[in-house]
Amino acid sequence: MELATEPDVYSPNIDDNGNYVDRIPSFHSNALANGIRCPCGTRKDKVYISAPLFAAHCKTKTHEKWVQDLNTNKSNFFTENQKLRDIVHAQKIMIGKLELELSSKNMTINYLTQELTKIMTVGGGTLLHTQPTATATATANDLLMF
Ligand SMILES: [Zn+2]
Numbered sequence: 001m002e003l004a005t006e007p008d009v010y011s012p013n014i015d016d017n018g019n020y021v022d023r024i025p026s027f028h029s030n031a032l033a034n035g036i037r038c039p040c041g042t043r044k045d046k047v048y049i050s051a052p053l054f055a056a057h058c059k060t061k062t063h064e065k066w067v068q069d070l071n072t073n074k075s076n077f078f079t080e081n082q083k084l085r086d087i088v089h090a091q092k093i094m095i096g097k098l099e100l101e102l103s104s105k106n107m108t109i110n111y112l113t114q115e116l117t118k119i120m121t122v123g124g125g126t127l128l129h130t131q132p133t134a135t136a137t138a139t140a141n142d143l144l145m146f
Contacts, residue, residue, distance in 0.1 A: 006034060007037045008035075010054075020070040025054075027050055035049040036048050042060050042063055
């Protein structure tokens with residue numbers, strides 16, 4: 001699978017005081033077999049493949065400022081998280097409704113396809129490739145009206 005070859009995305013730890021702090025992950029685990037990418041924005045597409053390289057990155061100004069900003073915006077993250085949870089909840093409901101609607105429409109389409117096939121195969125069981133007869137048209141219209 002494609003996901004397995006993607007590098008993991010780094011996220012800092014939270015210390016006893018609830019602050020974000022860097023913790024260099026172990027690069028010996030399988031989880032980091034494809035390296036790690038840092039979302040701080042210093043080097044967007046850079047993939048770190050060893051602990052010393054990533055530790056050096058964590059000491060860069062941009063990365064340190066990023067961690068500092070995470071700590072400054074902690075309460076905003078909570079609010080943002082709540083908003084996103086609400087959105088996910090609303091979208092789950094929306095998806096459920098759409099799935100029901102889709103299922104119902106699929107059933108209608110299957111039914112109408114069967115009925116249409118019956119109408120089109122009048123006489124000898126072969127499909128008519130000409131214009132539908134007046135009777136067939138009327139029946140198809142009746143079906144669409146239900
Ligand atoms: Zn970084």
